[in-house]
Amino acid sequence: MVNSERPALDPVLIQEMKTLLGAANLLEKNEDLILYEFDGSVEKARPDLVVFPHTTEEVSRIVRLAAKYEVPVVGRGAGTGLSGGALARGGGVMVVFARMNRILEIDLENRRAVVQPGVVNLDITRAVESAGLFFAPDPSSAKSCTIGGNVAENAGGPHTLAYGVTTNHVAALELVLPDGEIVRTGSKHGDAVGYDLCGLLVGSEGTLALVTEITVKLSRKAEAVKTLLAIFGTIDDASEAVVEITARGITPAACEMLDGWTLQVVEDYIHAGFPRDSGAVLLIEVEGLHQAVEAQSAAIEEVCRHCKAREVRLAKDDHDRDLLWKGRKNAFGALGRMAPSNYVLDGVIPRSKLPQALRRIQEIGRKFGFHIGNIFHAGDGNLHPIVLYDPRDGAQFERAIAAAHEIVRVCIQLGGALTGEHGVGMEKNELMTLQFGDADFELMRRIHDAFNPDSSLNPGKIFPTSKGCGEIRVKKKKETAGAKV
Amino acid sequence: MSTTTSLATRLTGATGSRHVVAAPEELVTYAVDGLSPAVIVRPESAAEVVELVKFALAERLKVVPVGSRSKCEIGMGPTRYDIALDMTGLHEIAHYDAGDMTLSIDAGTPLRELEGFLRPHGQFLPLAVPCFESTTAGGTIASGIDSVLRQQYGTARDFLIGAEFVDGKGQLCKSGGRVVKNVTGYDLHKLLIGSLGTLGVITRVNFRTFPVPATSGGHVATFKKSTAAVEYRKMLERAGVPLTNFEIVSPEVIKIMRVILQQQVQGAISALSEDGLWYVYSSFEGTEKVVKRIAGELEKYARGAGSRNLQSLETGTDELIGGMLREAFEWLRWAAQETVLYRLAICGDAADIADQLTRAAGSIEIRSASLVRSARIIYFAIFAESEAEILEPAESIHAQALSIARELGGHVSLLHGPLKVKLRIAEEHVRGMNQGLQQRVKKAFDPSDLFAPGRVVGGI
Numbered sequence: 001m002v003n004s005e006r007p008a009l010d011p012v013l014i015q016e017m018k019t020l021l022g023a024a025n026l027l028e029k030n031e032d033l034i035l036y037e038f039d040g041s042v043e044k045a046r047p048d049l050v051v052f053p054h055t056t057e058e059v060s061r062i063v064r065l066a067a068k069y070e071v072p073v074v075g076r077g078a079g080t081g082l083s084g085g086a087l088a089r090g091g092g093v094m095v096v097f098a099r100m101n102r103i104l105e106i107d108l109e110n111r112r113a114v115v116q117p118g119v120v121n122l123d124i125t126r127a128v129e130s131a132g133l134f135f136a137p138d139p140s141s142a143k144s145c146t147i148g149g150n151v152a153e154n155a156g157g158p159h160t161l162a163y164g165v166t167t168n169h170v171a172a173l174e175l176v177l178p179d180g181e182i183v184r185t186g187s188k189h190g191d192a193v194g195y196d197l198c199g200l201l202v203g204s205e206g207t208l209a210l211v212t213e214i215t216v217k218l219s220r221k222a223e224a225v226k227t228l229l230a231i232f233g234t235i236d237d238a239s240e241a242v243v244e245i246t247a248r249g250i251t252p253a254a255c256e257m258l259d260g261w262t263l264q265v266v267e268d269y270i271h272a273g274f275p276r277d278s279g280a281v282l283l284i285e286v287e288g289l290h291q292a293v294e295a296q297s298a299a300i301e302e303v304c305r306h307c308k309a310r311e312v313r314l315a316k317d318d319h320d321r322d323l324l325w326k327g328r329k330n331a332f333g334a335l336g337r338m339a340p341s342n343y344v345l346d347g348v349i350p351r352s353k354l355p356q357a358l359r360r361i362q363e364i365g366r367k368f369g370f371h372i373g374n375i376f377h378a379g380d381g382n383l384h385p386i387v388l389y390d391p392r393d394g395a396q397f398e399r400a401i402a403a404a405h406e407i408v409r410v411c412i413q414l415g416g417a418l419t420g421e422h423g424v425g426m427e428k429n430e431l432m433t434l435q436f437g438d439a440d441f442e443l444m445r446r447i448h449d450a451f452n453p454d455s456s457l458n459p460g461k462i463f464p465t466s467k468g469c470g471e472i473r474v475k476k477k478k479e480t481a482g483a484k485v
Numbered sequence: 486m487s488t489t490t491s492l493a494t495r496l497t498g499a500t501g502s503r504h505v506v507a508a509p510e511e512l513v514t515y516a517v518d519g520l521s522p523a524v525i526v527r528p529e530s531a532a533e534v535v536e537l538v539k540f541a542l543a544e545r546l547k548v549v550p551v552g553s554r555s556k557c558e559i560g561m562g563p564t565r566y567d568i569a570l571d572m573t574g575l576h577e578i579a580h581y582d583a584g585d586m587t588l589s590i591d592a593g594t595p596l597r598e599l600e601g602f603l604r605p606h607g608q609f610l611p612l613a614v615p616c617f618e619s620t621t622a623g624g625t626i627a628s629g630i631d632s633v634l635r636q637q638y639g640t641a642r643d644f645l646i647g648a649e650f651v652d653g654k655g656q657l658c659k660s661g662g663r664v665v666k667n668v669t670g671y672d673l674h675k676l677l678i679g680s681l682g683t684l685g686v687i688t689r690v691n692f693r694t695f696p697v698p699a700t701s702g703g704h705v706a707t708f709k710k711s712t713a714a715v716e717y718r719k720m721l722e723r724a725g726v727p728l729t730n731f732e733i734v735s736p737e738v739i740k741i742m743r744v745i746l747q748q749q750v751q752g753a754i755s756a757l758s759e760d761g762l763w764y765v766y767s768s769f770e771g772t773e774k775v776v777k778r779i780a781g782e783l784e785k786y787a788r789g790a791g792s793r794n795l796q797s798l799e800t801g802t803d804e805l806i807g808g809m810l811r812e813a814f815e816w817l818r819w820a821a822q823e824t825v826l827y828r829l830a831i832c833g834d835a836a837d838i839a840d841q842l843t844r845a846a847g848s849i850e851i852r853s854a855s856l857v858r859s860a861r862i863i864y865f866a867i868f869a870e871s872e873a874e875i876l877e878p879a880e881s882i883h884a885q886a887l888s889i890a891r892e893l894g895g896h897v898s899l900l901h902g903p904l905k906v907k908l909r910i911a912e913e914h915v916r917g918m919n920q921g922l923q924q925r926v927k928k929a930f931d932p933s934d935l936f937a938p939g940r941v942v943g944g945i
Contacts, residue, residue, distance in 0.1 A: 107832065109719075110832040110833070110861075110894075112832060112894075132725070153668065154668045154672075156666060156668075160666065164639070164643055165666065165668070167642075167672070167675075168639065168642075168643050172894075177922075183919050183922060184917075184919070185919060185922075187830070187894050187895050187896055188832045188893075188894025188895065189830045189831055189832050189861060189893075189894055189895035189896070190830070191830035191862075191895065191896060192896050192918070193896050193898065193914055193917075193918040193942060194918045194919070194920075194923045194941055194942070194943065194945070195676050195679070195680060195684075195923055195926050195927075195941070196642065196675050196676055196678055196679065197676075197919065197922065197923075197926070199642055199672055199675030199676060199678070200671060200672060200673070200675060200676055200926075202672070203668050203671075203672055204671055220722075220725050221725075222725070223725055243584055246584060246585070246586060247583065247584045248696075249607055249608070249696025249697070250696075251695075251696065288727070288775075289727065289771070289775055289778060289779075291771070291772065291774040291775045291778050292771055292772065292775045295772045295774070295775075348662075348664045348666055348667055349664065350582060350585040350587065350663065350664055351584065351585050351586075351665075352582055352584035352585045377666070380664075380665045380666040381585075381664055381665065381666065382666050415663060415664070416662070416664050417662045417664050417667040417669045418669040419667075419668050419669050420664070420666040420667060420668060421666065421668055422668075423668055424668075424669060424670065428669075432669070432670065435662070435669055435670070436659070436669075436670060437659075439652070439656035439657060439658045440658050440659055440660070440670070442654075442656065443652050443656070443658045443673065443929070443930065444670055444671050444673070446928075446929035446930075446932075447671055447673065447926065447929045447930075448671075449929070450922075450925035450926055450928065450929040451922075451925070462670065462671075
């Protein structure tokens, strides 16, 4: 057990936290803390204390108090992350933003919303959709994940192909630094004096500051949307179609691929009307003016047929469209029925390398004895291979990790990146050396230390333990790397 | 003189650089806000940049990286300037895969050259920035200057996907990558945008490219008052009409444009012929059907907002006017003996604000002109015949602009003006910019304060 290796928190600290927040805003019992030792990844680490602030001022005071007792602090939204980013790797105080969940301002004229970090992603869209607006980043967990977590991880989603990821939709941030100082970066407009600190902070995985308020940009809903389902006999043909769509200069709003095996599992669960006998499907969406959508969907259909699609279906209405997306967005849940656990990977490759990458993934699956499913954002080369495994079988788990690492290496060899939207966290920090060299780490470490000199904030994340910041430099803490299920 | 010669000699000896210049007539052409370097070096590789930076570190010299030098006056003047690092010697296209729509180019690559390279592949980079004929990719990123296509394609922050640069310790570092989606490690390349050469020497930049649209169009509508132009904009926004550019141009700016255009094309441009009106220029793109539809919507809403004169532009006229508006930064700053050019980024009715500033300038009897870009960015210029004449008005307008911008959730920057004006207003800018945090970022990149010291407001 991870916690047994660490000394217990100073009871005086716990008492002071209770005085600050009230007992109802704090969890200290082991049975409660267990709920916070997981996220959506295969990692595991238990905090020593969980607190629920309501205001930025409270967050600042929590951080100051933790600093006084030299205890690490980890921010957490809904805990839906997939890289262990919101796990308390070094124990300490976990700041859960669930109760800072208010939308503070909506400015329809300027298409901005000011929100607290605990606001659920989809709730922003729900609040503005009657005015024809929406918040563009749409992770599969949009119904439960929070905007604070989206900012920390620079979350993406299917529609980021056209709209971009979280960083493209953040105008300003309010932050609490590890010493408790409250600062603001960016502006409601977005542009600001000096360096683009928002650009740095978004995606910094909670290692530089705790984000306590976010000004997001809202997008206008398109006049027309068309959703196509292109059905292919082989993964190769579907991959070639993605390459060809990009090569012809067509930018769909979304272009998702599901392989045939995954599709059968999803269809059994969702009944979305997916074929049970295909090699792969592409779920493609185009948006814009009616005239543009007509032209784009016709061009995409032609490309798909040219690439041997045996059928191209067009969603007839919103119900049809919602059903297709329901199948896509609940695919991970469907796969959950197939094995006790699954490991959702995240890697990126140049789009033109899609056919090679998918072939290599299947080879790796065979080598390690897994059937690896593929449900992913094909349009931007963001792979999500899924390894189904049984965590009770230690050897099988080790094989799953080894297969995952080999897939990541393939992504890098093909000119890609370790992670497209899940983050590095404690899942891939030891793999960072595949992508970055000593000089890169040294500079990233200096930036880290400019904000978080004692590594008191979310220690043990992003950096490989051999490169300085993986160690937890605050008092009392011991490294608990590798605390996996 | 002997010190300069000796520095050039030492530099050549230590780094092997082939292009080292110390001739005074050359040095003065690299001056930034009146300060000339002691020597100019034009490296030809990232490895050479590393050696040069290490040399500067060892000799405790200050380095200002430059590209084509078209936008060096954005920002404060450097407090010390020993070596001008002319990056135009690095101009290779390192990697391009049309199928991936990603591009990796040396920092000194001119954008015009890049456009010529990409066009046969049916792609382009939406950095339509001033001084387009000469400007380099690295200089454009470091200056943070707006692209006129910002409304449709966003800012460089939205399509710069990676970079390589030499940090203040003389190490070649990288950030991001060559894929369109990537959250691996800190996005250090985003900090380089608008950093004015203070964080490192950018050696390579990676971009996402975009398909050249099938066709495009341009449209001009005129209004008696700025409020009607604002109403027009609101109608278009509410209707979701997709535009690549939307500029509200004041009557004063039209006068300047007309003079320049008459010189360029030896004749009047009928689209800009009327005096005393606010002009709204829109550009748009897509298939022929889409372009036709948008042109129709512009006509409808312009009439609805009370436009008395509106016309779709012929391709040649559109390119002329669109190209000229892209260069507004360049010609506005040289439109009088002395010009102060402000840029306001605000959340609010920018044309109304521009009108408000125009009245403020009028009340202190200073000539002014304004241009509103992408609805929420204002270029506001004031003109005078001498530096002495412009100092106090510049301060007064700046104070008002800053007050408005802060109230409307934005900020003001000074794109052009005499050094004395920059120094007078700098203190006001520092408030609310997290100076301490910004300084720590600078120190992390450049611990010895080697690069372009003082170029970012606040002594950074």
